[in-house]
Amino acid sequence: MVIVPTATIRGVRTTPPQLGSQPALREANSQRIVTAIRHHGALTQVEIAAATGLSQATVSTIVKHLVGQGVVDTRTTVRTGRRAQLVTLAQRSGLAVGVQIGSRSLRVLVGDSGYEGLSERVLPLPRDHRADTTLDRVALLIVDLLEDLGADLSDVVGVGIALPPSRSPGTERLRPVDAADEWHETDVAEVLSRRLGVPVVVEQDATAGAVGELRFGAGRGATDILYVRCSYLVNAGIVLGGRPFRGRRGLSGEVGHVEVDPSGAICTCGSRGCLNTVVGADALTDLLRISRPRITLRDLIALALEGDAGCRQVIADAGAAIGAVVAGLALALDPEKVVVGGELAQTGELLIGPLRDALSRRVPLAGVGGVDVVAGELGSESEVQGLVALAFDAAATGATASAGKEQT
Template identity: 55%
Template sequence: MTIDRSTPGSQTSLREANRARIVDAVKRFGGLTQIELAEATGLSTATISTIVKELLGAGVVDTRPTSRSGRRALKVTLARRLGLVAGIQFGHRHLKVVLGDLGRTIVAEQHMPLPLDHRVDTGLDRAALLVVDLLDQVGASMDELLTVGLALPAPVDTSTGMISVRGVMRGWDDLHIGQTMSKRLGRTVVVDNDANLGVLAEHELGAGRGYRDTIFVRASYTTGAGIMLGGHVHRGYAGAAGEIGHIQVDPTGDICRCGNRGCLDTVVSSTALLDLVRSSHGDLTLRDLIARAIEGDPGCRRVIADAGDRIGSVVAQVVNTLNPRRVVVGGELAAAGEVLIGPLREAVLRHTAPNMIAPVEVVAGELGAEAEVMGALTLALQSAEVATDHRTISTLTDESSAGRPDRPPAP
C-alpha cells in the first residue's frame, strides 16, 4: 500500500520533519558540527549522520572538516546552491556590504568610507557596485542573489522603505529607497533602521539570545535604540520607535537635526564629544577618542564616561516604560567597553524602579561592529522569496533520489 506523503505520523512525514529540524538549526546558527546538531535538535547522532548524507546528496547542505574541543568533526552549512543574500549598512561616514549564504555565514564583505552627508544617488550606486563585485569575488551570478537587506541610520517606514523623519539624513528624504535600490540590482531590497537590525541580530546570534524582551542601544555618531518585545522587533507606527537620540535632555540646548532643541544627540553625538576635547587634544576622530580612552587618557575617558551616564539616564526611561530583561549596548562607542558601559549601566540602575524578581541586565553586544549589517542580512533572509522551507527541502531531496536509483532508502 502506498503511503501518502502528508499522512501524519508516517515514516516519510517523520523523516521530512527531521530534515526540516536539521536545516532550520543550520540556518539559525550559521553552521554546526553533527554533534552540535544533535544537541540543537534532540535527534540522535546516527539520525543526524544519515539525514546529513541525504541533504548533502540533494545539494541542500555542504560539509567540511573542522575541529571541536580538539577533535576532528564535520561542520554542516547550507549549500550555496540554495542562493545568497546581501546585507548593506549605510553609516554616517561608512558603507559596509556583506554577502552571505542562507545560514548567515559571511562569504565576502567590503567596507568603504563615505563623506559626511554623502549623496543618496552616489551612495546607492556604490552599494550596488559593491554587491556585484562581491558576487564576482565568489564566482556567483546575479541569479544566485535572492534578496538584499539595507540598514539606515534613520527611522524607516518599512512598508515604503522611506525615511519617516525629515532632516535626519540630508538629501535622503522623499525617496523610496528600497524601490530605488531594487531597480539598480533587479532584486527585492528591504530597508530598516540600523538599531532595529542591531537588536534583530543580537537577538538571533548574540547577547540577546534567549531573551524575548531586549533593548539594543546603538551608541555611535548618533544614538538610537532597537526594541525587541515578545521576540519581535517593535518598530512603532511608520518606524519611529526607539528614537532615543531625539529625547530632550536640555531644554535650552543646541538645535538638533530633527528641528527640536537639546535632544540627546546634541550632547552625545560624535560631533559634540569631539568638540569637548578639541581645545585639549586637537582634532581627533571618534576612533581616536575611543583608542585614547582605552589607553587610559583621563580626558578622553571622562568624555566617554559622561556620555555613557547621559545615555543611561535616557535608556532608563525606556526601561521603566517597557520593562525589558536585558539592555545590549552596541555601536562604535561600545568599543570603549566598560569606560562607556559601566557608567551607562549605573545610570540605568539608578534611574529605574528596582525589580527584585528580574532586575534589568546591561551588557555589551557580542557582535560588535557587525551587528547592524548582520541584522540586514537576517532581514534579507526573512524576506527571501525562495527559502529552505519543508517543501524546498523535500523537492531537492526527491530530485536527488530520482537521479540515484541505487541509493539506499532513508530510515
C-alpha cells in the same frame, strides 16, 4: 566571519585545534584554506597554495576532503591560458545580502540560508554622501562580491539595507526633519530593487542590530530586548515577543531625539536639547576642542582605551547620559536585556558601566529580576547579520516592501 557563533564552519573548526596529530594538522590546514577563500573570494588551487603557504599537493588533498564535506565547491576555469580548478565556498539554497549605510562607512555582507557569512566588504564614505552615488556603489559592490563567490544576482533572494537614524523604513525616505539631506526624497527600496532586480527590505540600523544580537549574539534566548546603538548618533532597536517593534511611523527607539537639555543646542530634527546634541560624535569631540582640537570619534575611542583621562571622562559621561534616557524606555517596555552596540561600545565598561549604573538607579530596574545590561557580542557585524536574517524572513513570507510598512 560566521553569522551563527558556532564551533564549526560547515564541518571546519573555527577554534585552533590541539596540534600534534595528523587529523589536527589537516583540520588546521583546512581552516587556513577556508579562511583564504572567504577573504579573497574564489581561488584556484594554485592561488590557494600561494595564499596559505601550503603545498599544491596538500591543497589538492584537503580540497577534495572539503568537497566531500560540502564545505566548498569546485569548477573548471581558465587562468593564464590553462585549465584550473576554481574553488568557492559551497552555497546553501539561496543567498541574501545585508547592507549597512552608516554616517561614515558602507558595509556589505553576503550570507547563505544557513546564516553563514560568505563574503564581506567595508568601504569609507564621505561625511555628506549622496543617495544616488552611494546606492550605485552598493549595487556595484554586491555584484562584485557575488562574482567573487562564483554566484550572480539570480542566486539572491533579497537584500536588507539599513539606514542611519531619522530615515524612516515606512516610506524608504528620510523623514522631513532635515530637508537639506540628500536622502530626503530617495525611495531606497525602489531605487536599489530596480538596479539589482531583487526584492529589497529597508530597516533602521538599530532595529537591524537588535535582530542580529537577538538571533546570533548577546540576545540569544531572550524574547524582549533593547539594542542601544551608540555611534555617531544614538538610537535603539526594540524587539518584543521575538519580533521587531517599529511603531506606526518607524519612530520607536529614536532615543537620540529625547529632550535632555531644555536650554541646549538645536538638533537637526528642529527640537532643542536632544540626546544627540549631548552624546553625538560632534558633541563629544567638541568637549575636547581645547586639548585635542582635531580629534575624531575613532581617535576618542582609541585614546580612551589607552587610558587618556579626558577621553575616558567623555565616554563615561556619555554612558551616564544615554543610560538616563534608556532607563525611561526600559521602564516602559520591561525588557529582559539591554544590549549595547555601536562604535562607542568598543570602550566596554567605560561606556557600559555608567549606562548600567543609570538604569540601576531606577529601583524597578535594579536588583533580582532586573534588566540585564550587556555588551553586544557581534560588534560591527550586528547590523549586517540582522539584515541578512531579515532579508531571508521577507523572502519566506513573500514580503517585497520595507519591513517598516507593517506594524509588528
